[in-house]
Amino acid sequence: MFKKFSLEEVSSQNQVKTSVQRRIRQSIQDEYPGLETVMEDLLPKKSPLIVVKCPNHLTLVVVNNVPLFFCIRDGPYMPTLRLLHQYPNIMKRFQVDRGAIKFVFSGANIMCPGLTSPGGVLDEEVDAERPVAIYAEGKQHALAIGFTKMSAKDIKSINKGIGVDNMHYLNDGLWKMERLD
Amino acid sequence: MAEKLEPAKVLYCGVCSLPAEYCEFGPDFGRCKPWLVENAPDLYPDLLKEANEKAADNVSDKLQSLGISSGGADGAPSSSQSGGTSKKEEVKRLPGGKLKKKDRQEVIIEKVVRNKRKSITIVKGLELFGIKLSDASKKLGKKFATGASVVKGPTEKEQIDVQGDIIYDIVEFITDTWPDVPERSIFFIEDGKKVQAG
Numbered sequence: 001m002f003k004k005f006s007l008e009e010v011s012s013q014n015q016v017k018t019s020v021q022r023r024i025r026q027s028i029q030d031e032y033p034g035l036e037t038v039m040e041d042l043l044p045k046k047s048p049l050i051v052v053k054c055p056n057h058l059t060l061v062v063v064n065n066v067p068l069f070f071c072i073r074d075g076p077y078m079p080t081l082r083l084l085h086q087y088p089n090i091m092k093r094f095q096v097d098r099g100a101i102k103f104v105f106s107g108a109n110i111m112c113p114g115l116t117s118p119g120g121v122l123d124e125e126v127d128a129e130r131p132v133a134i135y136a137e138g139k140q141h142a143l144a145i146g147f148t149k150m151s152a153k154d155i156k157s158i159n160k161g162i163g164v165d166n167m168h169y170l171n172d173g174l175w176k177m178e179r180l181d
Numbered sequence: 182m183a184e185k186l187e188p189a190k191v192l193y194c195g196v197c198s199l200p201a202e203y204c205e206f207g208p209d210f211g212r213c214k215p216w217l218v219e220n221a222p223d224l225y226p227d228l229l230k231e232a233n234e235k236a237a238d239n240v241s242d243k244l245q246s247l248g249i250s251s252g253g254a255d256g257a258p259s260s261s262q263s264g265g266t267s268k269k270e271e272v273k274r275l276p277g278g279k280l281k282k283k284d285r286q287e288v289i290i291e292k293v294v295r296n297k298r299k300s301i302t303i304v305k306g307l308e309l310f311g312i313k314l315s316d317a318s319k320k321l322g323k324k325f326a327t328g329a330s331v332v333k334g335p336t337e338k339e340q341i342d343v344q345g346d347i348i349y350d351i352v353e354f355i356t357d358t359w360p361d362v363p364e365r366s367i368f369f370i371e372d373g374k375k376v377q378a379g
Binding site for chain 2: 038085086087088101102105139140141143170171175176178
């Protein structure tokens with residue numbers, strides 16, 4: 001979804017009201033309880049929080065010109081990969097086998113067989129329509145952020161088709177946009 | 182969860198910006214290799230071996246050329262050098278499979294409809310021809326008897342917004358007032374496509 005993404009896609013950016021800021025903070029915290037202790041560093045209450053709107057109902061949460069979270073329509077906020085790399089334990093993990101890496105890198109969605117094969121790992125607790133971090137066999141860091149299409153159990157039992165939508169992956173447009181001025 | 186989480190440090194490749202372990206899947210592994218050998222030697226043990234072999238090769242090559250050079254000192258080294266540079270250029274062109282577009286000198290004119298029947302004409306790129314935007318906006322405003330202002334565009338670039346639809350003779354006006362701007366470098370944007378003016 002960020003395959004082609006650049007500054008030109010930005011349709012508006014606003015510094016939001018404190019009340020909205022509070023709401024965003026709250027929903028991020030609910031989504032990622034692991035972040036609670038660093039919330040103050042990430043989204044300081046005092047410093048302005050900028051919400052960047054882009055086409056296709058996409059919003060980015062930007063602090064100090066660094067994009068930190070994104071969300072689609074009013075779905076859950078998801079961290080950018082750079083942020084996830086810093087705090088790797090905040091999200092549920094899926095792992096794909098080695099063969100899938102190169103497809104993920106070109107933006108493909110995560111197919112079930114890549115998750116159920118010997119190289120893949122599934123977190124059984126994950127339901128459908130949840131954000132997950134996608135890791136890869138033999139690698140330490142996450143390579144994509146996905147949004148599950150079906151629950152982990154379904155992925156295992158159906159084992160066919162798209163299991164996780166690829167939202168944001170390494171070297172896509174959002175990754176390349178380290179700073180947003 | 183009383184303790185504060187420390188941000189983990191991730192080693193990002195200095196060439197392609199990916200985490201170093203993913204360089205092999207990146208767009209341009211070949212160019213990352215030297216960086217990796219230097220900064221993350223333990224991630225790719227094979228690479229290090231390869232690099233060492235290459236270094237050894239180079240040394241032996243040099244030795245050889247030195248041996249020969251007593252005869253044709255000038256010929257051999259210079260030719261090898263030129264070969265090296267051309268190779269470098271080739272590499273530069275390839276990254277990501279796409280060439281980065283240089284800022285070409287062109288004026289782009291776009292019409293944006295504002296309130297159904299009101300529109301704004303946006304002129305971008307005049308500054309590339311060495312034209313002062315504030316002067317230009319004044320002139321445009323005077324000529325078409327409307328408001329014209331210099332506005333910061335989406336990418337921090339400045340552009341001129343002129344109220345009203347003045348597409349019909351803006352091209353003529355631009356070429357008349359600033360002879361530096363050739364007509365063929367003026368483009369309209371119609372339905373998201375670039376169309377040459379005139």
